[in-house]
Amino acid sequence: MKLAVASLAFLASAQAFAPVTTNIQGTQLQMSLKDDIANLGKAALAGAVAVGVAAAPAQALTKSQINELSYLQVKGTGLANRCAEVVGEDTIKPSAGSKLVDMCIEPKAWAVEEEIGKGGKTEKKFVNSKVMTRQTYTLEGIEGTLSNSGGIVFTEQDGIDYAATTVQLPGGERVPFLFTVKDLVAKGNGDTFKPGFQMGGDFNTPSYRTGLFLDPKGRGGTTGYDMAVALPGLQSGEEGDDELFGENNKTFDVTQGRIELEVNKVNAEESEIGGVFVATQLSDTDMGSKTPKKILTKGIFYAKVQ
Numbered sequence: 001m002k003l004a005v006a007s008l009a010f011l012a013s014a015q016a017f018a019p020v021t022t023n024i025q026g027t028q029l030q031m032s033l034k035d036d037i038a039n040l041g042k043a044a045l046a047g048a049v050a051v052g053v054a055a056a057p058a059q060a061l062t063k064s065q066i067n068e069l070s071y072l073q074v075k076g077t078g079l080a081n082r083c084a085e086v087v088g089e090d091t092i093k094p095s096a097g098s099k100l101v102d103m104c105i106e107p108k109a110w111a112v113e114e115e116i117g118k119g120g121k122t123e124k125k126f127v128n129s130k131v132m133t134r135q136t137y138t139l140e141g142i143e144g145t146l147s148n149s150g151g152i153v154f155t156e157q158d159g160i161d162y163a164a165t166t167v168q169l170p171g172g173e174r175v176p177f178l179f180t181v182k183d184l185v186a187k188g189n190g191d192t193f194k195p196g197f198q199m200g201g202d203f204n205t206p207s208y209r210t211g212l213f214l215d216p217k218g219r220g221g222t223t224g225y226d227m228a229v230a231l232p233g234l235q236s237g238e239e240g241d242d243e244l245f246g247e248n249n250k251t252f253d254v255t256q257g258r259i260e261l262e263v264n265k266v267n268a269e270e271s272e273i274g275g276v277f278v279a280t281q282l283s284d285t286d287m288g289s290k291t292p293k294k295i296l297t298k299g300i301f302y303a304k305v306q
Helices: 002-014 033-050 063-067 242-248
Strands: 099-118 121-131 139-148 152-160 162-168 174-180 182-188 198-205 255-267 272-282 294-305
Touching: 099 162, 152 198, 174 198, 174 272, 174 294, 182 255, 198 272
Parallel strands: none
Antiparallel strands: 099 121, 099 139, 099 294, 121 162, 139 152, 152 182, 162 174, 182 198, 198 255, 255 272, 272 294
16 A cells, blocks of 8 residues: 555656656665665566556557658657557567567656655655656667577667666756666566566666766866866875865766566567566766766566567
């Protein structure tokens, strides 16, 4: 019951900015990133189905309907940032050499872990946030191999598998992160795609900035100044350098995230699957100078078995 109430609360805040209304439940993470999502993901997916995330949006279109639209019909509508709807509750058993192609992962709601003070105590809770990025945060065209030796394993290989995204907390703080599923290896709980099938795994999250990026002081990872030229006395390496070490020593941080997916629609005739997902990862470190925050993302996905 508590999960359902929290889910509806998370949804209410997300409806104000989500392109399409979808019931996605909220949750709180209080353990480590990897261990927490491993335990939380399945509960979150179960809760999502319980409060109706499986229901298709009123304006959802199938893949065949989207393919019939011209460029001008799509331009400016936001449809390019939407995942296709799947109709049906069939089953698909991947054979040897099968692939998962045209995979689309569309976030619907975001939350950021913050320390909340209450009664003289502080505790970490996920706070609902608002996406500030234009409608370019959906991952599209992802593909990879499927192996099936008693259990389906999806290995991501290619596609538009990252999107620079920024969300804003209620207090106005903005948190940038690279939404991605790079190098994902997702293991399933069965050998057949069907409603209720779940799979999940870890992925790598590259740095939000690359080595060629220069900060306002002209410092970068592979180019630019080694230190802020206006403050040479504080960066002698003898004294005072500790405070500025993180700003001067730019790093390309690769962190790890995790995603859990649950299939709730299968169209055997079109070889399509669709469902919901919950993912968690770390935010941008500003090339090593800031402590990253935990980001929780929920939404829908679509894929085609080939």
